[in-house]
Each structure stands twice: as structure tokens, then as C-alpha cells.
Amino acid sequence: MERRDLTPREEALYRLVLEQGQMPVADATQLVGDKDALAYLLEFGLLAVDPEFPDVVAAGDPELAAARQSSRVLKEVVRDLLWVSRLPQSTASLxxxxxxxxxxxxxxxxxxxxxxxxxxxxxxxxxxxxxxxxxxxxxxxxxxxxxxxxxxxxxxxxxxxxxxxxxxxxxxxxxxxxxxxxxxxxxxxxxxxxxxxxxxxxxxxxxxxxxxxxxxxxxxxxxxxxxxxxxxxxxxxxxxxxxxxFMPRPGQEAPIDKTLLTVMRMLVDGMSTRQIARNLQLSERMVTRIRAEINEEYGTDSAIRLGWLLHERFPNGIN
Structure with missing residues (x-):
């Protein structure tokens, strides 16, 4: 059924039937002048046909009618959600x-x-x-x-x-x-x-x-x-x-990039980032990144401390 609010005519018809307790179908239609209003109220459950008198309608409980409609709609929503969840899988081959x-x-x-x-x-x-x-x-x-x-x-x-x-x-x-x-x-x-x-x-x-x-x-x-x-x-x-x-073989130390070694040597010699960049024809940004890698690997940003660490690692000097 159509999901919408009740129209003024539908509400008026329901109140008339409710006041009289029962009403012939023909009278209900004539009073409101709208067959669709009666059909919608019957479908909604607000009006019901008397089983013993098919030509007579009676008013139903609005809360019960609303609950039944809510249950029906929720079932449709769950069905739609299940369908949506299956869409990616069902269209994967396509x-x-x-x-x-x-x-x-x-x-x-x-x-x-x-x-x-x-x-x-x-x-x-x-x-x-x-x-x-x-x-x-x-x-x-x-x-x-x-x-x-x-x-x-x-x-x-x-x-x-x-x-x-x-x-x-x-x-x-x-x-x-x-x-x-x-x-x-x-x-x-x-x-x-x-x-x-x-x-x-x-x-x-x-x-x-x-x-x-x-x-x-x-x-x-x-x-x-x-x-x-x-x-x-x-x-x-x-x-x-x-x-x-990438992973050195057992007993083999990982190779160190030549540019990295050169920057290490220059840092120990006291050169600044700008001097290193100019001498190696690199951008200062690149040298800054290399310095950050050296600081992270050796755990120090001190040139003096770096010199001691490099002396321990390369006792014969950096070539």
C-alpha cells in the first residue's frame, strides 16, 4: 500500500464510522464522496468489513493498525537490506x-x-x-x-x-x-x-x-x-x-649507500646542510632527509657523537 499520511477526508470518514459504531459501505462512500478514501482505510486496517454483514464497515484500533503496518514495512526494509548486501557479490562476475x-x-x-x-x-x-x-x-x-x-x-x-x-x-x-x-x-x-x-x-x-x-x-x-x-x-x-x-645474508652487513657515507663524512668534518648540498649538487631538502635517516639510525644528532660512532664502525675511516 501507499506510504503516506491520512488525508482530511480519510480522517473524517474514520471519525464518522467510529461515532456510529458501524456504517453501510454505500453510506460511507456517499458521505465522503471518495471511494479511494474508504479503500485506503480498509487497506490500512483502520476500517474493517463485518464478516456477518459484508456491506457494513466498523472502526478498528488505530494503534493495532499502525503496529501491523510498521511490522510490514520493517519486514520490507530487512528484505531490501539483505538484497543490497548481496549486490556486490551477485554482480562481481559481471x-x-x-x-x-x-x-x-x-x-x-x-x-x-x-x-x-x-x-x-x-x-x-x-x-x-x-x-x-x-x-x-x-x-x-x-x-x-x-x-x-x-x-x-x-x-x-x-x-x-x-x-x-x-x-x-x-x-x-x-x-x-x-x-x-x-x-x-x-x-x-x-x-x-x-x-x-x-x-x-x-x-x-x-x-x-x-x-x-x-x-x-x-x-x-x-x-x-x-x-x-x-x-x-x-x-x-x-x-x-x-x-x-634487502635482507643481508648471514654474516654479511647490509650495504650502505655511498651518498649516505659521504654525507656522514661531511657531517663529521663540520659541514652544514647548505655546504653539503652545494658540494654534492643535491637539494637542501634531500640532505635534510638524509641527515634525518642518519640521526634515526645512529640515535644522535650530534656531529661529535656521530664521529665516535662512525670511528667504531669504520676504524679504517670512511672511503
Missing amino acids: TKQYIRAQESQSGAIEVVTGTPAIDQRLSMLLESCQERMLTIHPEATRPSATLQSVIGRDLDAVRRGADVRMLYLTPVRRQSAAQAYVEAVTAAGAGVRTLAHLPQRQFVIDDTVIIPYNGDISGAVFIQDPSTVTALARIFEVLWQLGED
Whole structure:
């Protein structure tokens, strides 16, 4: 039935029937001049037909009628909520077909904008990843929340037998969250190496490459052109051969970036951030970040204290 408030005519008709106790249907319709008003009150439960006299209506309890309508509506709401909760699962296969159709229609190169759309496409590729997942992360840090959100996904790819390898910047190896993540994925069979410099962010997932659109991570280019995919995968392999294992082998100390060592030596020599930046042709912001990494690793921001610590670690001097 229609969900609405009672009209003035419907209320008037109910009061007339209530005052008289009973009323013939014909009289009720004639008094109000509206057949729909009588039909609505009967459907609502405010009026009821006398079983012994079908042509006569009587007034019902408004509270009972309202309770019955409320119960009916609540049942419909629960049914609708259950239906809504099933929608994502019931349309999942159609979503996959839609994306495949979009890919076939858009060609070998497609630009996707917006984080939600990119995440959806990337998640679907990773869920079906069977052969390889080669990733390059040129960020100086890997946030703990990010690593926690992807570790399950990456482990699943390893367990499916995919070749999972990642390249990080050297400073990332000093982050405790990254160390815990790498320890978990390498124990499962993944490979993680580091380099002092890396090109742009890149994913090679089976036969698809994903790179930022014009250097902006809010947009992504999904490439399925075989020649391009092969070329970018080969670039990854070259970088991989140049990289150092993230987790050092037993008895082997983790390598230290040459720039980091040079900055250490200059700090001990008393140079300022501006002097170091000028001598190494780096930005002051970059030198400040490197100094922060040194302070965190050695637990001191004192050049004198740093000098003593470095002398203990490198008794023959920093070359």
C-alpha cells in the first residue's frame, strides 16, 4: 500500500464510522464522496468489513493498525537490506566481464583516473596474478599502513606460484615496518632488493604494465601492448641485477649507500646542510632527509657523537 499520511477526508470518514459504531459501505462512500478514501482505510486496517454483514464497515484500533503496518514495512526494509548486501557479490562476475570488455574496446593502452577506479583495476589484476608481479617503488619511505594493507595480497600471489619481486630505494631498508614486511614475504618466496636510485613507480602483473599517468599517481596507464610490456619487464630485470638484497645474508652487513657515507663524512668534518648540498649538487631538502635517516639510525644528532660512532664502525675511516 501507499506510504503516506491520512488525508482530511480519510480522517473524517474514520471519525464518522467510529461515532456510529458501524456504517453501510454505500453510506460511507456517499458521505465522503471518495471511494479511494474508504479503500485506503480498509487497506490500512483502520476500517474493517463485518464478516456477518459484508456491506457494513466498523472502526478498528488505530494503534493495532499502525503496529501491523510498521511490522510490514520493517519486514520490507530487512528484505531490501539483505538484497543490497548481496549486490556486490551477485554482480562481481559481471563487473569482471565489463572491465574485460572495456579493455578490449579501449585497446592496448588505457588511462584510468581516480584512486578508486585504479585500485579496483589493480586489485582485479592482482587477484588473478599467476605468472609474475614485478614492482618498482621509488618512494623514500614505505608507510606501515600501506605495507599492512598489501602484505596479504602479495603473499597470496607468492602462494599461487607467481614470480613476486620488488625494488625499493636503499633508505627503506632502515625502516622497521619495511623490515618486518620483507622478512615475511621473502620467507614465503618473494624477492626484495634495493637501489640508490630508481625510475618511476611501475607494476608488471602478468601481461600488463601499470605506470603513473604523466608522473601523477592519481592517474594510471594500463598497458597491454606486448612489445611495451616486454621492454619494461627487461628494464626491471636490469635494475634487479644491479640491486642489493634487502635482507643481508648471514654474516654479511647490509650495504650502505655511498651518498649516505659521504654525507656522514661531511657531517663529521663540520659541514652544514647548505655546504653539503652545494658540494654534492643535491637539494637542501634531500640532505635534510638524509641527515634525518642518519640521526634515526645512529640515535644522535650530534656531529661529535656521530664521529665516535662512525670511528667504531669504520676504524679504517670512511672511503
